[in-house]
Amino acid sequence: MVATRSTCLRRNVGAVIVRDKRILATGYNGVPKDLAHCLDIGCLRTKMNIPSGQRHELCRGIHAEQNAIIQAATSGISIEGAVLYVTHYPCSLCIKMILNASIHRIHFLEGYPDDLARSLAEEAHMELILQVSQGISPR
Numbered sequence: 001m002v003a004t005r006s007t008c009l010r011r012n013v014g015a016v017i018v019r020d021k022r023i024l025a026t027g028y029n030g031v032p033k034d035l036a037h038c039l040d041i042g043c044l045r046t047k048m049n050i051p052s053g054q055r056h057e058l059c060r061g062i063h064a065e066q067n068a069i070i071q072a073a074t075s076g077i078s079i080e081g082a083v084l085y086v087t088h089y090p091c092s093l094c095i096k097m098i099l100n101a102s103i104h105r106i107h108f109l110e111g112y113p114d115d116l117a118r119s120l121a122e123e124a125h126m127e128l129i130l131q132v133s134q135g136i137s138p139r
Contacts, residue, residue: 001014002014002015002016002026002027002028002064003028003064003087004028005028005030006028006029006030006064007029007030007031007037007038007039007061008029008030008038008043008061009038009039009042009043009046010043010045010046010052011029011052011088012028012029012087013028013029013063013064013086013087013088014026014027014028014064014086014087015027015028015063015064015065015067015068015084015085015086015087016068016084016085016086017068017069017072017079017082017083017084017085017103018082018083018084018085019079019081019082019083024072024077024079024082025068025069025071025072025075025077025079026068026071027063027064027065027066027067027068027069027070027071028064028067029061029062029063029064029067030061030062030067031060031061031062032062035060038060038061043059044058044059044060045058045059051113052112052113053091053112053113053114056091056093063090063091063093063094064086064087065084065086065090065094065097065098066093066094066097068084069097069098069101072101079101079102079103080101080102080103081102081103081104082103083103083105083106083107084098084103084105084106084107085106085107085108085131086106086107086108086109087108087109087110088108088109088110088111088112089106089108089110089111089112089114089117089118089128090106090108090112090117091112091114091117092114092116092117092120094117095117095120095121095126096120098126099120099124099126104124104125104126104127105126105127105128105129106121106126106127106128106129107129107131108128108129108130108131109130109131111130
């Protein structure tokens with residue numbers, strides 16, 4: 001449901017951080033606040049024919065996992081030891097943030113083409129759980 005708020009033209013991603021069966025923070029992918037949405041001005045990475053999983057620095061958007069971590073931080077909510085539920089396997093940038101936020105279990109619905117992310121998660125002994133969709137799909 002969180003992913004339906006995404007303003008990304010390429011992929012709609014939602015993230016929910018949970019501890020003790022309570023939602024601590026949510027996030028979806030989109031541009032920083034007060035900036036024009038990609039829905040309105042187009043996607044630079046698409047215009048440049050950049051494949052999925054590459055050249056993240058050219059994207060105007062912030063990933064769902066990053067937005068969820070930022071939401072928790074700006075609200076003063078500790079997410080240490082929490083669990084992350086996300087529509088797509090996190091990229092390497094997000095995996096690094098997730099690890100530093102002390103989240104060590106991720107449930108996800110779909111893969112993502114980022115070998116470094118997988119390598120970092122394995123090295124950190126992160127618990128990664130591929131969920132079977134219950135007929136609910138992001139936009």
